[in-house]
Amino acid sequence: MNESEDRRAKRPPGPTDIDDPNRQEAPIRRSSDEERVRRAIQREIEADRDEPRPAPANTMEFRAANVVALEHVSLAFEQPILEDVSFNARAGETVTVLGESGTGKSTILKLLLRLLVPDRGKVYIEGEEITQLPFNDALSVRQKMGMVFQGAALFDSMTVYENVAYPLREHTTLSEDEILARVREKLEFVDLDPDRVLDQVPSELSGGMKKRVGIARGMANNAKIMLYDEPTSGLDPLTTGTITHLIMKLQRELNVTSVVVTHDIRSAFRMSSYIAVLNNRRIHFFGTPEEMTGNSDPYIREFLGGF
Amino acid sequence: MQGNSYIICAIESGGWRIGRPDSPVVTPNHFHLLDRFNNALKRKIFALQEYFVLAGKSIGFIFARPFYGSDIVQQMDAIGVGSLGIVLLTGFFTGMVLALQSSVQLKTFGATMYIGRLVAASMIRELGPVLAGLMVAGRVGSGIAAQLGSMRVTEQIDALNTLGTDPIKKLVTPRVLAALIMVPTLTIINDFAGILGGNVIAAAYVGIPTSLYWRTVWEQIAAGGFSLRYIPHDFIHGIIKPLVFGGLISTIGCHFGLKTSGGTEGVGVATTRTVVTASILILVVDYFITQVLLAFLGS
Numbered sequence: 001m002n003e004s005e006d007r008r009a010k011r012p013p014g015p016t017d018i019d020d021p022n023r024q025e026a027p028i029r030r031s032s033d034e035e036r037v038r039r040a041i042q043r044e045i046e047a048d049r050d051e052p053r054p055a056p057a058n059t060m061e062f063r064a065a066n067v068v069a070l071e072h073v074s075l076a077f078e079q080p081i082l083e084d085v086s087f088n089a090r091a092g093e094t095v096t097v098l099g100e101s102g103t104g105k106s107t108i109l110k111l112l113l114r115l116l117v118p119d120r121g122k123v124y125i126e127g128e129e130i131t132q133l134p135f136n137d138a139l140s141v142r143q144k145m146g147m148v149f150q151g152a153a154l155f156d157s158m159t160v161y162e163n164v165a166y167p168l169r170e171h172t173t174l175s176e177d178e179i180l181a182r183v184r185e186k187l188e189f190v191d192l193d194p195d196r197v198l199d200q201v202p203s204e205l206s207g208g209m210k211k212r213v214g215i216a217r218g219m220a221n222n223a224k225i226m227l228y229d230e231p232t233s234g235l236d237p238l239t240t241g242t243i244t245h246l247i248m249k250l251q252r253e254l255n256v257t258s259v260v261v262t263h264d265i266r267s268a269f270r271m272s273s274y275i276a277v278l279n280n281r282r283i284h285f286f287g288t289p290e291e292m293t294g295n296s297d298p299y300i301r302e303f304l305g306g307f
Numbered sequence: 308m309q310g311n312s313y314i315i316c317a318i319e320s321g322g323w324r325i326g327r328p329d330s331p332v333v334t335p336n337h338f339h340l341l342d343r344f345n346n347a348l349k350r351k352i353f354a355l356q357e358y359f360v361l362a363g364k365s366i367g368f369i370f371a372r373p374f375y376g377s378d379i380v381q382q383m384d385a386i387g388v389g390s391l392g393i394v395l396l397t398g399f400f401t402g403m404v405l406a407l408q409s410s411v412q413l414k415t416f417g418a419t420m421y422i423g424r425l426v427a428a429s430m431i432r433e434l435g436p437v438l439a440g441l442m443v444a445g446r447v448g449s450g451i452a453a454q455l456g457s458m459r460v461t462e463q464i465d466a467l468n469t470l471g472t473d474p475i476k477k478l479v480t481p482r483v484l485a486a487l488i489m490v491p492t493l494t495i496i497n498d499f500a501g502i503l504g505g506n507v508i509a510a511a512y513v514g515i516p517t518s519l520y521w522r523t524v525w526e527q528i529a530a531g532g533f534s535l536r537y538i539p540h541d542f543i544h545g546i547i548k549p550l551v552f553g554g555l556i557s558t559i560g561c562h563f564g565l566k567t568s569g570g571t572e573g574v575g576v577a578t579t580r581t582v583v584t585a586s587i588l589i590l591v592v593d594y595f596i597t598q599v600l601l602a603f604l605g606s
Contacts, residue, residue, distance in 0.1 A: 113469055139471040147469040153462035167470045217470075 066124060067091050067225060067257040068112060073121030081107050083281040085121070089274070094251050094258040096268040098303070099278035105261040106150075108278075109227045112259065113147060114138040125225070143171055146218030146256075150230040152210035154202040160187075160213050161198040167221045186216040190246060208239035215246060219254075226250060228260040232267050240267060247271050265304065277303065354566075361565070362558040365479040378481035386447045386482075386557075387489030391496065393442050398497035401434055402426055402504025410513045419513050423523030424530075426505035431528070431545045435498035437593055440552035443490055444585035448560040451482055452581035455564025456574035464565065479561040483554060490553030491546050498545060532606045540604045548596050552589050559585045 069088035075081045081104040089095040099105045110116040111123050114130050122131050130141050154163050164183045168174055174182065184194040190212040202210060211231060218226060231247060232240040244267035250256050251271070262268055268275055269289045277285040277292075277300065285292060285300055292300060409425045455478060458464050467474045502524055509515040531540040563577040563584075 110465075115465060115468055135473075139473070142469055143471045145469070147466070149462045149466055151461055153466040155458075155463055155466070156461075170470060170472055 067093075067126055068095075068259055069124040070108065070111065071122045071124070073111060073118040073123065075104075075107060075111070075116065075118045080281055082111075082118075085278075085281075085283055087274075087276045087283060087286055089257050089259055091257055092251065092255045093273040094247070094260060094271050095274045095276060096260045096262060096272040097276045097278055098263060098265065098268055101263065103278050104281065105263075105278055106229050109147065109229055109259065109261055112227060113142055113145060143167070143221055144223060145225040145227055146215075146221065146223035148211070148214045148218045148226065148228045148231055150233060152202070152214035154205075154210060154213055154217070156202045158201070159198065160200050160202070160205070163202070163213060164217045164220050166217065171221065182220065183216075186220050187213075189219070189249075190216045191242070192216070208235055208243065211235070211239075211243055212246070215243075215250070219250065219256075224256055226256050226258045228258065228262070230262055230264075231260060232262060232264045240264065243267075244270050357566070358558070358562045361475065361479065361562050362483075362554070364475050365483045365558060365561065366554075368473075368476045368480040369484055371476070373476075375477055375481050378477065379484055382481045382485035383489055385450070386443065386485050387492060390443055390446050390489075390493055393446060394439055394493045394497045395500045397438055397442055398430075398435065398500030399504040401438060402430060402501030402506075403508045405429055405434070405501070406505035406508035407512065410508070420515060420519060421523055422505060422509045422513060422515060423502075423520040424527040426502055426509075427524040427527040428531075428541075430498050430501040430505075431541045432597075433593070435501060435545055436494050436548035436552060437589060439490060439494040439497040439549060440556065440589040440593075441586055443486070443493065443553070444556045444589060445582055447486070448556045448581045448585045449578045451557060451560030452564040452567075452577045453574055455561055456567035456577040457571075459565060459567045460570050460573060474565070479558075479565075482561060483557040486553035486557035487550060488553075490556070491549040494545060494549035532604070534604060540600075540606055543604065544597070544600055547600065548593060551592060551596060555588055555592065556585045559588070 066088040067090060069086075071086050073085045074083050085108070087095065087097075097105050097108055107116065111118055112125065114123070114133060117131060122129050124130070125141055125144065128141070130138065133141060154160075155166070158166070161180075161183055164186055165179050168179045168182060172179075183198070187194040187197065192209065192212050197205070197209070197213070202213070205213065215226075215231075226247075228247065231243050235243060247258060247260065248271045251258055260268070260271070272289055274286060275289055275292050276283050279299055285295060285297065287295070293304065295301075405426045406422050409422055410419055413419045413421060413425070455464070458478070464474050464478075467477060506517055506520050509520045510517055528539045528541045533539055534543060560581045563581045567573045567577045569576070
C-alpha cells in the first residue's frame with residue numbers, strides 16, 4: 001500500500017471526497033442514503049396512517065354550497081389550453097388537480113384568482129360568480145383566498161416578517177403589535193421558529209422553509225380557501241412529506257377548502273378528498289383516490305403506473 | 308442541360324413555384340408573408356397600447372390612495388442618490404472638455420472670454436438634460452427592468468395581484484414619481500457640475516478669472532429671455548426636458564420589466580430593450596421638445 005492510499009484510508013469521509021477521482025465508496029454510501037430516505041418515508045406514512053384523510057362530504061346533511069367551482073370553462077391563448085372544464089370543491093374539501101406538465105393545471109388556479117378570465121364558462125367563489133367582476137372587486141375576492149406559489153414567490157426585498165405581514169398591512173387595520181402576534185402564530189403553525197426566521201430574507205431560506213413561509217403568508221389573512229401550485233415540486237422526499245402533512249393540518253384544524261395543483265401522485269393520494277385528472281385540455285377523471293385506484297381507464301392506469 | 312433547368316418563379320394552379328421545377332408549389336395559404344407582417348404589426352401596436360395604458364395608470368395612481376410613501380422614498384434614494392456620483396462625474400468632465408474645445412475655437416477670434424457663455428448654453432439647454440437622461444437610462448432604467456423582470460419570472464408580480472395589491476400602484480407609480488422628481492434634480496446638479504468644470508479649465512488653462520466666467524454664464528442665461536419676468540427660458544428648457552426623460556425612462560423600464568417572459572434570459576432581453584429604447588427616445592424626443600419650446604417661448 002503506497003503512502004497516498006494509506007492516507008485516504010485513515011481520513012474520515014468528507015465533502016472533499018467528491019473531488020477524488022479514485023473514490024470508490026460512493027455507490028455504497030448512495031445506497032445507504034436511499035435506505036435512510038425509504039425508512040424515513042415509511043415511518044412518516046405509518047405515522048399518519050391513523051390520521052383521518054379529509055372525507056368527501058357527499059351525504060346530503062354535510063353537503064355545503066360549493067366553495068370553489070368551475071363550470072364548463074374554456075380558455076385559449078395562441079392555442080386551446082382548457083376545454084369544457086368543470087369541477088367543484090365544497091367546504092373543507094381538498095381537491096387535487098393532477099396532470100402532466102404543461103397541461104394547464106396552473107391556469108386553473110389563475111382562473112380561480114381571476115388573474116385570467118375564461119373565454120367561455122363561469123367561475124364561482126363562495127357562490128359568487130367572479131368571471132365578469134371589475135378589477136377592483138376582483139382584488140377583494142382574492143383576499144378570501146390564500147395562494148401558495150410553486151417557487152413560493154416571496155418578495156425578496158422584504159424580510160420573512162414583512163412578507164407574512166404584507167396582506168395584513170395591506171388590507172387590515174390591525175396594530176403593529178397585533179400584526180406581530182398574528183405573524184408569529186402563523187409561522188408557528190407552519191412549524192417555523194419565529195425568533196429565528198423573522199428577520200431573515202428569503203434568499204437565506206431553504207426551499208422547504210420558503211414554501212412554509214409562503215403558506216404562512218397565504219393563510220395570514222385567515223383565508224378560508226387555499227390554493228397550492230405544485231407545493232411539493234423541487235423538494236426532497238422528506239420535505240415533501242412534511243409539506244403534505246402541513247396542507248392536511250391546515251385542512252383538519254382550520255377546515256379550509258383547498259385546491260392543489262400537482263403531479264406528485266403520492267402526496268395527492270395522501271391529502272385529497274377528490275382528485276381531478278387533467279388530460280388533453282379536459283377533465284379526464286374526477287373522483288376519490290379510492291375510485292381512481294379502482295379505475296380501469298388506460299390513461300389513469302398509465303398515470304398510476306409508477307405508484 | 309437536364310437538371311440544370313432552373314425556373315426562378317412560375318405561377319401554377321393558384322400558387323407559386325420558386326426555385327427548381329420540382330420544388331413544391333407554394334399556395335397563397337402557405338405564402339403568409341403578408342399575414343406575418345400583419346400579425347407583427349398588430350403585436351407592435353398592441354404593445355404600444357399596453358405601454359400607454361401603463362404610463363397613464365401609473366401617473367393617475369400618483370393621486371389615488373393608498374400611497375406607498377416608503378416605496379417612493381426608497382426609489383428616490385435608489386434613482387437619485389444612487390446616480391449622484393456618475394452624474395457629477397460626467398457633468399464635470401463634459402464641462403471641462405467643452406471649455407477646452409471652445410477655448411481653441413474662440414482663440415482664433417480672440418473671444419476666449421466667452422467660454423462661460425458657450426459652456427452655460429450647451430450644458431443647461433442640451434448636454435445637462437441629455438447626459439443625465441442617458442446616464443439614468445443606463446443605470447436606473449436597466450435596474451428597474453431587471454428588478455421587475457425577475458419579480459415577474461419568480462411569480463412575485465402574480466403574488467402581489469393575489470394578495471390584493473395592484474402591481475402598477477405598488478411598483479410602477481413609486482418608480483415613475485421618483486424619476487419625475489429625481490431626474491430634473493440630477494440634471495440641475497449635472498448642469499452645475501459642468502459649469503464648474505468649465506470654470507476650472509477656464510481659470511487654469513485659459514486664464515479667465517472666475518468672476519468674469521460666472522458673469523458671462525449669467526449673461527448667457529439672461530440673453531435667452533425670460534418668461535413671467537423672472538424665469539429664464541434656459542431654465543425652462545433645462546427642466547422640462549429631464550421631466551419628460553424621467554417619465555420615459557421609468558415607464559419604459561417598468562413596461563419591459565412587467566412584460567418579461569422566458570425566465571432569466573427574458574430578464575436580460577428586457578434590460579437591453581429598456582436601455583436601447585430609452586436612450587434612442589431621449590435623443591429623438593429631445594429634438595421635438597426643443598422644437599416645441601422654441602415655438603412657444605421664441606428663444
